[in-house]
Amino acid sequence: MSQEEKLKEFERKIESGEKIEPKDWMPENYRKQLIRMMSQHAHSEIVGMLPEGNWITRAPSLRRKLGLLAKVQDEAGHGLYLYSATETLGVDRSELIENLHNGKAKYSSIFNYPTLTWADIGLIGWLVDGAAIINQTMLAKSSYGPYSRALIRICKEENFHKKQGYEIVSKLAGGTKKQKEMVQEAFNRWWWPTLMMFGPPDKDSPNSAELMKWKVKLNSNDDLRQRFVNLTVPQAIAVDLKVPDPDLKYNEETGNWEFGEINWEEFWNVVKGNGPLNKERLKVRNDAHDRGAWVREAAEAYASKHSSLN
Ligand code: 3HC
Helix, strand or coil, rough: HHHHHHHHHHHHHHHHHCCCCCCCCHHHHHHHHHHHHHHHHHHHHCCHHHHHCCHHCCCCCHHHHHHHHHHHHHHHHHHHHHHHHCCCCCCCCHHHHHHHHHHCCCCCCCCCCCCHHHHHHHHHHHHHHHHHHHHHHHHHHCCEEEHHHHHHHHHHHHHHHHHHHHHHHHHHHCHHHHHHHHHHHHHHHHHHHHHHCCCCCHHHHHCCCHHHCCCCCCCCCCHHHHHHHHHHHHHHHHCCCCCCCCEEEEEEECCCCCCCCCCCCHHHHHHHHHHHHHHHHHHHHHHHHHHHHHHHHHHHHHHHHHHHCC
16 A cells, blocks of 8 residues: 555544554554653653652551552552553653653653642542543543553543542541641642643644544543533532632533633743652652662563573
């Protein structure tokens, strides 16, 4: 088949909703976009373990510790799952991880914010995983087979993460005056950075058009952000928390909770590496990678010895 015929066949599959599989022909840009998006997604899962891991030794009860331990272990699994899915595109995970460690690759902005109190762990589960569920439920329908299948499994675990987070928030919101103040203060810190998780406004999103043309993204950044706000505001009201947005108002006609202006300067600042904890997050990841070098060397030595014996 000529390049033209291959492109036609690829576009026919996309249009008909067929999944593109690793061995199928695909435009180079489709492959590049997927490597960028999927590897950064995997990086986000791995770096996302850090803010929460900070509270494992300080969880207020054994039950809370068990829930948090399970969640952090799940995130590690999501990261490894997504690195494996990315490797089906012909890249090696060591190269992807190198790009995370040297600052070339991105990970979700949200994980550069500190977890100052136990309430932050509830907010991460409720808001951050809640946002991730909205984004990932869409991506579970994306045109690239390995990505879509990885996300079907990941979404099931995210739902548990969100439930345990919202339970923590509702307990604190219904607790003592101090607990209520603590969870409201955390909500005030996490609300806006969570809205930024969905990416820049559609008008400033250089990748969306191509990703939507090829049905990797089925909804735009702004659509998913609005969906998140519409779902989450009633949940905040249900536990008597005040959404930190004086411009928030319900539009009867559209059914949308309209919200105030997002601080895009803060967003791009964090994305560019100047957020509250960007440097610390990368240092922790680099140190962990260096400390683990002996494990990789031993595994490689074992593998090469055994492959030469076969
Ligand atoms: N944090 C960091 N960088 C971001 C960002 C964010 N929240 N939002 C956008 N960006 C970056 C993009 O990566 C892109 O830069 P690049 O071209 O160098 O990669 C640039 O800003 C422009 O943004 P675009 O809208 O053009 O980029 P995309 O079309 O890729 O959309 C996205 C951004 C919505 C994050 C999309 O990449 C996506 O859906 N990725 C997969 C899901 C994902 O990565 N989620 C992160 C959270 S994972 C998580 O929360 C785990 C859970 O268990 C807690």
